[in-house]
Amino acid sequence: IAKVDLYKTSGHYPYYKDSMYPIMKVDNEELILRPMTCPHHFQLYASRPRTYKELPMRIAELAKQFRYEKSGELTGLIRVRSFCLADAHIICRKDQAASEINSVLDLIEYVASIFGLQSAIDYRYRLSLGDRKDNKKYFKDDEAWNFAENVLREVLTKRKSPFFEAAGEAAFYGPKIDIQMKNVAGKEDTAFTVQYDFVMPKRFNLVYADKDGLKKETVVIHRSSIGAIERFMAFLIEHYAGAFPLWLSPIQVEIIPISEKFKDYGQKIDSLLKENGIRSQMRDADETLGKRIREAQQQKINYMLIIGEKEIEADNVAVRNREQGDLGAMKIDDFIKKIEEEMASKK
Known part of the structure; x- marks a missing residue:
């Protein structure tokens, strides 16, 4: 549970308010069930001044989250109203981003292999890009978008990981690599994700002092190693047709x-x-x-x-x-x- 203002600061509120639970008023404060984790982790980072020696800072949590999905949108374990997300945020320098993203993909592929999932057979990579024409949804900074998209593209290319690009599928705060899996109905859903975020550091003042004592802005890598546990279980049930190892x-x-x-x-x-x-x-x-x-x-x-x-x-x-x-x-x-x-x- 958190103050609604936290999600207004992050910019999530306009995009997610229709799928959030109703606001609760307690002692003149407006509170809401937590729909996402990232603003909470940013508060931890911003709780005191940071230096370049502390970066990258990785904050991970098995996070209980709540989304008021409409009754017609609920789908088994894939779309639920309360779920547990294996969530983490890596706050780092701009020059550390590619290495951190590569390590996240190593983790995701390791986890997938443990569960018997193979790249290009059971899942595929989607490079989710922003739509520069949609100023209402996406943060306007072409230079930042170009840099972030190229970082993700180069990481995938150097790994020799086959991927396809999809415009308009990015988060409002930056591009992402989505690991897509098909359900039994043939519909693709995102199982895992790694996202490059250049917006939240501005909104939460996520800065650090470099070796010369100058303030520099960080970037944030959002990552989930197995996504929402409920959704991943749905994928596994369908993948093994119930005949688990x-x-x-x-x-x-x-x-x-x-x-x-x-x-x-x-x-x-x-x-x-x-x-x-x-x-x-x-x-x-x-x-x-x-x-x-x-x-x-x-x-x-x-x-x-x-x-x-x-x-x-x-x-x-x-x-x-x-x-x-x-x-x-x-x-x-x-x-x-x-x-x-x-x-x-x-x-």
């Missing part, structure tokens, strides 16, 4: 006793798995074995452990994999080791 699965192992009399042994196995950090659950023996296995398969649970008389006598479990089917009997310690190795590999 083991390390991402909400339920990794399902224990299926053949009948009720094997329930105690199943609970023992369930507790042992949970003690080792494995997300497991036990299915009650209230349906046929075949039906319970089919339901676990339909729910795309990675592993099923079948437990009956034979398994109890041998002190092991019968292992079934979602893709490979029956893997035979295993000692529970061996199964736990297998799971831990597979999770560590993130495959």
